[in-house]
Amino acid sequence: MLNCGRFFLAFYELLDRGGGYVKSPTRKVGCFHVKENEKENPQKELVPNKAPLTQKLRTYRRPLLITAVLFFVLILLPPLLVLAYYLHDRTSFDPDSLLTMQATSFIYDQEGELITALHGEQNRIPVTIDTIPETLQQAILAAEDLRFHNHQGLDIRAIVRALFTNVQDGAFSQGASTITQQLAKNAFLSPEKTIRRKFHEAFLAYQIEKNYTKEEILEMYLNWIYFGHGAYGVQAAAQTYFDKDISEINLAEAALLAGLPRRPSFYSPIQNAEVALERRNMVLTLMTQNQLISSAEAKTAALEPLPQELYNTFSLQYPHPAYVDYVIEELVTRHGYTDNQVFRGGLHIYTAMDRKTQEKIEEVLNNQSYFPPSPQDQLVQAAMAVVDHRNGLIQGLGGGRSYEGGRSFNRASQLKRQPGSAAKPIFVYAPAMEAGFTPNDILPDSPINFGGYRPRNYDNSFRGTVSIRQAVSLSINIPAVYLFRHIGPEVGIEFAKNVGLPLEGEQAYLALALGGMTKGVSPLQMAGAYAPMANSGLYIEPLAVTRIVDYQGKEVVIKPIEKRVLSEEAAYKMTDMLVTAVQSGTGTRAQMRRPVAGKTGTVELPHTAEFRNVSGNKDAWFVGYTPELTCAVWMGYDITDRNHYLRQIYGGSYPAAMFRDVLSLALQDQPVQAFARPEGLRYASGKFLGTSASTAIPVSTEESTIVESQAQAEPAATERLYPPEQEEQALEEIEKDSTEIPPTYVGTDAQPVTDAQPVTDSQPVTDSQPRAITTPVANQPITTDFINSSSDSSNSEERVIEGVPKGEE
Numbered sequence: 001m002l003n004c005g006r007f008f009l010a011f012y013e014l015l016d017r018g019g020g021y022v023k024s025p026t027r028k029v030g031c032f033h034v035k036e037n038e039k040e041n042p043q044k045e046l047v048p049n050k051a052p053l054t055q056k057l058r059t060y061r062r063p064l065l066i067t068a069v070l071f072f073v074l075i076l077l078p079p080l081l082v083l084a085y086y087l088h089d090r091t092s093f094d095p096d097s098l099l100t101m102q103a104t105s106f107i108y109d110q111e112g113e114l115i116t117a118l119h120g121e122q123n124r125i126p127v128t129i130d131t132i133p134e135t136l137q138q139a140i141l142a143a144e145d146l147r148f149h150n151h152q153g154l155d156i157r158a159i160v161r162a163l164f165t166n167v168q169d170g171a172f173s174q175g176a177s178t179i180t181q182q183l184a185k186n187a188f189l190s191p192e193k194t195i196r197r198k199f200h201e202a203f204l205a206y207q208i209e210k211n212y213t214k215e216e217i218l219e220m221y222l223n224w225i226y227f228g229h230g231a232y233g234v235q236a237a238a239q240t241y242f243d244k245d246i247s248e249i250n251l252a253e254a255a256l257l258a259g260l261p262r263r264p265s266f267y268s269p270i271q272n273a274e275v276a277l278e279r280r281n282m283v284l285t286l287m288t289q290n291q292l293i294s295s296a297e298a299k300t301a302a303l304e305p306l307p308q309e310l311y312n313t314f315s316l317q318y319p320h321p322a323y324v325d326y327v328i329e330e331l332v333t334r335h336g337y338t339d340n341q342v343f344r345g346g347l348h349i350y351t352a353m354d355r356k357t358q359e360k361i362e363e364v365l366n367n368q369s370y371f372p373p374s375p376q377d378q379l380v381q382a383a384m385a386v387v388d389h390r391n392g393l394i395q396g397l398g399g400g401r402s403y404e405g406g407r408s409f410n411r412a413s414q415l416k417r418q419p420g421s422a423a424k425p426i427f428v429y430a431p432a433m434e435a436g437f438t439p440n441d442i443l444p445d446s447p448i449n450f451g452g453y454r455p456r457n458y459d460n461s462f463r464g465t466v467s468i469r470q471a472v473s474l475s476i477n478i479p480a481v482y483l484f485r486h487i488g489p490e491v492g493i494e495f496a497k498n499v500g501l502p503l504e505g506e507q508a509y510l511a512l513a514l515g516g517m518t519k520g521v522s523p524l525q526m527a528g529a530y531a532p533m534a535n536s537g538l539y540i541e542p543l544a545v546t547r548i549v550d551y552q553g554k555e556v557v558i559k560p561i562e563k564r565v566l567s568e569e570a571a572y573k574m575t576d577m578l579v580t581a582v583q584s585g586t587g588t589r590a591q592m593r594r595p596v597a598g599k600t601g602t603v604e605l606p607h608t609a610e611f612r613n614v615s616g617n618k619d620a621w622f623v624g625y626t627p628e629l630t631c632a633v634w635m636g637y638d639i640t641d642r643n644h645y646l647r648q649i650y651g652g653s654y655p656a657a658m659f660r661d662v663l664s665l666a667l668q669d670q671p672v673q674a675f676a677r678p679e680g681l682r683y684a685s686g687k688f689l690g691t692s693a694s695t696a697i698p699v700s701t702e703e704s705t706i707v708e709s710q711a712q713a714e715p716a717a718t719e720r721l722y723p724p725e726q727e728e729q730a731l732e733e734i735e736k737d738s739t740e741i742p743p744t745y746v747g748t749d750a751q752p753v754t755d756a757q758p759v760t761d762s763q764p765v766t767d768s769q770p771r772a773i774t775t776p777v778a779n780q781p782i783t784t785d786f787i788n789s790s791s792d793s794s795n796s797e798e799r800v801i802e803g804v805p806k807g808e809e
Helices: 002-016 051-087 095-099 134-144 156-169 179-188 195-211 214-224 234-242 251-258 273-289 295-302 321-333 339-344 355-365 420-434 468-473 477-487 489-498 510-514 523-534 568-584 654-666 724-730 793-800
Strands: 026-029 032-035 105-108 114-118 348-351 381-388 393-398 442-445 464-467 538-540 545-549 555-557 562-564 597-604 617-625 630-636
Touching: 105 339, 114 321, 134 179, 134 214, 134 251, 134 273, 179 195, 179 214, 214 234, 234 251, 251 273, 251 295, 273 295, 321 339, 321 348, 321 393, 321 545, 355 381, 355 393, 355 654, 381 523, 381 654, 393 654, 420 468, 420 477, 420 489, 420 510, 420 523, 420 568, 420 597, 420 617, 442 468, 442 477, 464 468, 468 477, 468 568, 477 489, 477 510, 489 510, 523 538, 523 568, 523 617, 523 630, 568 597, 597 654, 617 654, 630 654
Parallel strands: 105 348
Antiparallel strands: 026 032, 105 114, 348 545, 381 393, 381 630, 442 464, 538 562, 545 555, 597 617, 617 630
């Protein structure tokens, strides 16, 4: 033993000193060496004579080193090189990525009822391990990885067994992947079957085992794995095969699910029932052999039938597609979510959709009787939006006829069309009411030249003077442009921006008074812009999503943006005039058995070479509201050309009828109520808004027109109608108002309801005195005298409009 110890001591020194051996300064005394600097003393330590051992070690040093090098090069180096070759481009491992698996999101209506699920590419509903039955966990382990709790990601015993079996069979008949390896493959790797991927799989499995507990790994596996028919994870699988929550499945169902991950399509009970039954019973046998269940339990489970149909199958189609598409659009564009989070983030999205209203919108848009005849190659389209103006919640959206969803063009929110006269309340009349004007104030209706811009009325006639109420209800153009110029275009533009219209970079062209916008608007934007007039002057930005709960249970409540844009008095004045427009103006088709306010809009075909000698319209609108809801309807062609345009179709025809029928159903269970009138509101008899020093518009009495002075012969930059390069053509695209109701309309209940209830206390109070402001009257010189009017403003209005037709614009 002593000699052995000396041998290893010497060998260690030899390796440590690079093979050299340093002698101690000694002299030989008998069989020992004594240090030379010490005196002879038998009590001193004697150093053994190591010379023979050193010589022997020197003899074996070279063979030992050669053996060690050969062992490293031939035995250890090859597998290290193989590992380096296959793992140099290995997939990076991020432990947190396993916690952010693709998960199905859900959208709910205002009652909390499920509308649809958003699957993305994978239908997955993550659940925690404590909600998964113990029988399913055991069945999965029996079928896939019996030694799951005894290995660290790789099961060497299973690998050796699989190799032996595969050699015997002469084929890859048995695998040895553990549950951890399967999780790594599904979460990080492609499905290709290569040696490189197997090395990556083993490396990732080892990393997973280092970072997670066995319970966490099993939970992630049960949520990741594919079970066939579009179902990822046990929850989606239970819903797909059994229409159950995972916590409710029994032993037979657990065994069936446990047998699917190996080959989901082959073992599908729907596609291959006999093989699926055999596979399920084999899992039950494995559970019995490993004492996970009793034989009696296995026999009972084996008698249960297989499922005969699928439930909640994966599909990219979903109900109420226009509304669902807008919810996705709102989440991404307004609330900061990515597409990946929306479709794969496991969100629970709660919305304001009223199912009854939404279904009625879809019914109307798919009913031919609400549309005029159109060529087969392109149908007349329509879109609409319904908003509860009291809270800004979007109750329903219609994206078009036969709207299929899939995030296609949603006309309700993505349309960009000029609104025509439906824009007058926004750009002109609401700002004027806020500035202190009243519905009884008088405007000129004469041929007027605004620095080169000469707007015309729909019937090419002039009434001399009209009240603002009459100008609104009959949709007369010249008074609107005059008032827009009077209050200042910038004022109207600022108000339009405040109520959500997209006017970035829009110049203050006078054509804005008639809806001549550069980019146009959508029905949802128009509904939002009208809402403050219905909501006592308070603007609330329309929104569909009310709250969001993520997969971890964290809740985000969406708070709407609201601000006051009109006083209560100004908002009521607008409502009062728009009620008149529905009762006796251009919007009579929108009448219901409750108070309704609204405005029509019709945009004429552009006067271009393509439409030479063609008379028709491009767009038709109706925007209105009741005390409860605001609704905007658009009708037109997606592509307007010489063969596809609106013939004798106006905002007060089909669009108004759509408005009426949708809101009638939406409000059928709600009591009738009047628009709230501010306490103490009183109207003046009416002042005459003509030439005054404040307007700085000299008047030519010889031509009976209002013209700019010679110094202002060219319109100012802020008063141009359109950009110079577009002005010649754009000036022709002015709103056209018509007096006819199309005889082709065949919608339900086409005639207006004659007993519609008027707004309570909506008649103006007329005990104030008029103010001294002059107005031009057709074919008469303008004076600065007071124009006497009766104290009964309704009589004076009747006198002004005597003989003027009351019909569609």
